[in-house]
Amino acid sequence: MPRAIVLTNPTSGKGRGARMRDEALPRFHGAGWRTTALTGRDADEALDLARVAAAEEPDVLVVCGGDGMVNIGIQAVAGTGVPLGILPAGTGNDFARYFDLPRGDGAAAAVRILHGAPRTVDLARIADRYFGCVLAAGFDAVVNERANRMRWPRGQMRYNLATLAELPVLRPLRYVLELDGVERQVEATLVAVGNGPSFGGGLRITEGALLDDGLLDVVLIKPLTRRELVRTYPKLFDGSHVTHPQYERHRVRRVTVACSGIVGYADGERFGPLPLTVESVPGALQVIA
Known part of the structure; x- marks a missing residue:
C-alpha cells in the first residue's frame, strides 16, 4: 500500500492550504493510499517535520502551500530519492507552474500525484540551502x-x-x-x-x-x-x-x-x-x- 506524508501550511492563500488538503486526502484514501497529515506551527517546525518525514522514506512527501512551503519540502528531500508532490495553495505557485500542476483544486492536484510519474530536475544551492x-x-x-x-x-x-x-x-x-x-x-x-x-x-x-x-x-x-x-x-x-x-x-x-x-x-x-x-x-x- 503506497504511503504519502502530507505537510500543510494551513494559512497559505487565505486558508486555501487547509481546504486543498481536505480536498486531496479523500482522493488518496479512495485510491488505497495510506496518508499521514502534518501541520507545522511555523516555518522552522515545518522544516523539522519535513526532514523527519523524508527520513521515513514514504512513496511521496506532499507539500500543500505556496513556493515557501515547496522550498521547505525541497530542503528535506533534495538528494534523498524521495519524490516531492505539490498541492499548490499559495500566492505565486511558480514551482507548480513549471509542471502545469492544478492550482487551487486539491482533488485535481491529488489525482496528478496519484497518476503522475517522477521527473528528475536540477536545483540551485547557496551554501547548504536549495x-x-x-x-x-x-x-x-x-x-x-x-x-x-x-x-x-x-x-x-x-x-x-x-x-x-x-x-x-x-x-x-x-x-x-x-x-x-x-x-x-x-x-x-x-x-x-x-x-x-x-x-x-x-x-x-x-x-x-x-x-x-x-x-x-x-x-x-x-x-x-x-x-x-x-x-x-x-x-x-x-x-x-x-x-x-x-x-x-x-x-x-x-x-x-x-x-x-x-x-x-x-x-x-x-x-x-x-x-x-x-x-x-x-x-x-x-x-x-
Whole structure:
C-alpha cells in the first residue's frame, strides 16, 4: 500500500492550504493510499517535520502551500530519492507552474500525484540551502523585502504596490559577478539567477531557463529609467523583455553575486545579504508531475 506524508501550511492563500488538503486526502484514501497529515506551527517546525518525514522514506512527501512551503519540502528531500508532490495553495505557485500542476483544486492536484510519474530536475544551492525557482538580487529583491513587510493587500497586487513604492528611489546598482570563475563588474537595475524561468507569480524574468540542463540562467537588466522600467514590467509576464537592449543573459554552472546593501530572495524566502554564491546541482530533486 503506497504511503504519502502530507505537510500543510494551513494559512497559505487565505486558508486555501487547509481546504486543498481536505480536498486531496479523500482522493488518496479512495485510491488505497495510506496518508499521514502534518501541520507545522511555523516555518522552522515545518522544516523539522519535513526532514523527519523524508527520513521515513514514504512513496511521496506532499507539500500543500505556496513556493515557501515547496522550498521547505525541497530542503528535506533534495538528494534523498524521495519524490516531492505539490498541492499548490499559495500566492505565486511558480514551482507548480513549471509542471502545469492544478492550482487551487486539491482533488485535481491529488489525482496528478496519484497518476503522475517522477521527473528528475536540477536545483540551485547557496551554501547548504536549495532553491527551485529564481534568486532575486536587485530591484526585485528590494521590492520583495518591502512586500514582506506589508500586511495588505495579499497576492500579486502586494508586489505591484511594493514596486510602485520603490520606484521613486530607483537607482543603478554596482555589481561584481563571478561567472564560472570569470569576474565582471557591471551596473544594473537587477540581477536574477534562475534554476527555473519565473518568480513572483509568473514573472518570467529568466525566460528560457530549463530545469534539467545542469545550468543556471543569470539575467542582468542594465540601468533603466523609472519610465522604462514601468513600460517593461508587463513584458515579464510573457518573457518578451528578452528583446530589450538592456537585457543580458549568461548560462553558467556557478555564479557569485556581490552588491552592497542588497538582500537576496529565492522562492520568496530571505536567503541573506549579498555576496551569495549559487551553484547548480543537477538531478537533485524528483517531482511527481
